[in-house]
Amino acid sequence: MPGMYADGGGLYLQVSRSGSKSWIFRYAMEGREREMGLGPLHTVSLSEARELALEARKLKLRGIDPIDARNAAQVGLEEVLDSFTSRSCALSLKPGLRRRRRCAWTEGASAY
Incomplete structure (x- = not known):
């Protein structure tokens, strides 16, 4: 079923209509909503996606936009x-x- 499925801490599994699945980190920076792709489910495991989201949250905490840093x-x-x-x-x-x-x-x- 297509949609966004939350794991917590801004990490989501995005399922498209075609059935492809990918990890997304959603966050707000300076009043702007952003989505950072972390990779497809078949390449990036749940634990890896959680680590990537944690690193992105740490950057955000220091005032650095994770997408700009990447x-x-x-x-x-x-x-x-x-x-x-x-x-x-x-x-x-x-x-x-x-x-x-x-x-x-x-x-x-x-x-x-």
């Missing part, structure tokens, strides 16, 4: 991976290039 962490990870992969590809996969060509290749790759 997004910032993902952006930081992407920047690290992007800089690592473009430099390592240029230096490891193209060892025969002259220094000038290698630098140009690295700069071109970092544009993407």
Whole structure:
């Protein structure tokens, strides 16, 4: 049956009309209602969902929006991976290039 089923502490199991199930953390921040997806039921267990909701409540208690914190962490990870992969590809996969060509290749790759 579709709907939202509360577990407590803002944690809900969301069941869609198609029957898919996912964990949602619902909270209010600065007068705004928010819903943070924690993952599908087939991947995230109840105990894991409870731990994720607890971490989100702790962030909220410190005045940090859990969704903003997650997004910032993902952006930081992407920047690290992007800089690592473009430099390592240029230096490891193209060892025969002259220094000038290698630098140009690295700069071109970092544009993407």
